[in-house]
Amino acid sequence: MSDPAxxxxxxxxxxxxxxxxxxxxxxxxxxxxxxxxxxxxSWRWAFDDLYGVPADIGAYxxxxxxxxxxGRLTFANVVGHEPSERELDAIMAKRLExxxxxxxxxxxxxxxxxxxxxLPRLTEQGYLLGLTTGGxxxxxxxxxxxxxxxxxxxFGGYGSDSTDRTELTKxxxxxxxxxxxxxxxxxxxxxxxxTPLDIxxxxxxxxxxxxxxxxxxxxxxxxxxxxDYVLGSLREALPGIxxxxx
Ligand SMILES: [Mg+2]
Numbered sequence: 001m002s003d004p005a006x007x008x009x010x011x012x013x014x015x016x017x018x019x020x021x022x023x024x025x026x027x028x029x030x031x032x033x034x035x036x037x038x039x040x041x042s043w044r045w046a047f048d049d050l051y052g053v054p055a056d057i058g059a060y061x062x063x064x065x066x067x068x069x070x071g072r073l074t075f076a077n078v079v080g081h082e083p084s085e086r087e088l089d090a091i092m093a094k095r096l097e098x099x100x101x102x103x104x105x106x107x108x109x110x111x112x113x114x115x116x117x118x119l120p121r122l123t124e125q126g127y128l129l130g131l132t133t134g135g136x137x138x139x140x141x142x143x144x145x146x147x148x149x150x151x152x153x154x155f156g157g158y159g160s161d162s163t164d165r166t167e168l169t170k171x172x173x174x175x176x177x178x179x180x181x182x183x184x185x186x187x188x189x190x191x192x193x194x195t196p197l198d199i200x201x202x203x204x205x206x207x208x209x210x211x212x213x214x215x216x217x218x219x220x221x222x223x224x225x226x227x228d229y230v231l232g233s234l235r236e237a238l239p240g241i242x243x244x245x246x
């Protein structure tokens with residue numbers, strides 16, 4: 001029956017009521033865009049090129065995992081042993097080499113609902129926008145380039161910063177503080193993503209976890225994962241931010 005733990009401001013930890021968001025961090029796949037499977041295609045081509053096996057990453061990995069984890073797990077399953085450092089380097093590089101073409105040629109590539117209206121509006125309203133993605137930094141920018149979305153994101157945390165999604169989310173929040181000129185209270189960061197891994201990473205970093213049911217999981221699943229807020233799509237208003245997109 002003890003009171004919840006409190007921080008130095010006397011506010012219950014995990015309680016961001018009364019704090020206005022300042023930075024908004026977006027996952028990429030299933031949140032901003034659907035690449036139409038371009039990510040998986042690039043891995044398939046890379047494994048086929050180097051090992052003669054058109055590997056299906058979906059058979060070995062879950063949505064929301066970081067690229068280094070995807071590379072390592074898929075490698076171990078299709079090649080039959082843990083990759084050496086050089087083997088992992090080679091498959092990661094080959095995959096990145098193929099990604100631009102896979103994105104370029106993807107028939108199913110699309111920007112998800114509400115994104116093209118939301119990003120310029122948030123920028124205009126003075127929010128700092130960043131990325132939190134399991135993709136390595138270059139992969140993130142390749143995926144967003146086709147829709148010309150890179151220009152909205154000043155900073156990010158990437159799969160090349162950590163194989164652990166919580167850690168790369170913390171990194172993104174530190175980088176937000178670098179840009180703002182002072183440490184960002186993580187409770188003033190919204191982390192927007194389409195998987196339970198985005199939500200657990202948000203909470204692990206002390207931020208607000210906003211689930212958006214536009215990717216791999218529905219609203220109920222994101223609620224069950226502990227999301228602080230769940231949206232059907234990015235057409236709906238983000239918590240603490242005025243004016244829903246019409
Ligand atoms: Mg995602």
